[in-house]
Amino acid sequence: SAHFLIDREGRLTQFVDTDRKAWHAGESALDGVPDVNRFSVGIELEGDEVTPYTEAQYETLLRVLEELRAAHPRIRPERIVGHEHVAPGRKRDPGPLFDWGRIVGWAAGRLG
Structure with a gap:
């Protein structure tokens, strides 16, 4: 499960409340902390x-990140981060076609 899905037309579907755990990352770790599902929001892109x-x-995606x-x-x-960052070798999404530069640029301007 994931918290959100964004389809190819940009439609957003929410499956799990963000205050609840979803099971999008599986066996994973971020900054050495295991079970990313415990402390993350999963946004899937079709x-x-x-x-x-x-x-x-x-x-x-940028609107959801802003919210x-x-x-x-x-x-x-x-x-x-993507699943590829928290579960390397097991997950590959969002993959090489995802424009991380765009997200990093947005984050630097909004969150930095």
């Missing part, structure tokens, strides 16, 4: 490894 993510998906930041002011830019 996609595959051959089709770039859409502008609508990025717009919705999460308002609700949780202690979110730090370096904590916005």
Whole structure:
């Protein structure tokens, strides 16, 4: 399960309240702390490894990140990561077509 899904048209679906644990990361760790599911919000993007993510998906993702930041002011830019970062070798998403530069740029301007 995940907290949110953003489809290719940018539509947002929420599956789990953000104050509850979702099971999106599985066996994982961030900064040496295991079980990322305990302290994270999982945002899934509909996609595959051959089709770039859409502008609508990025717009919705940035809106969700903005709302999460308002609700949780202690979110730090370096904590916005993909499954590939918390479960390397086991998970590959969002993958090489995801524009991390765009997210890092947004985070530096908003959260830095």
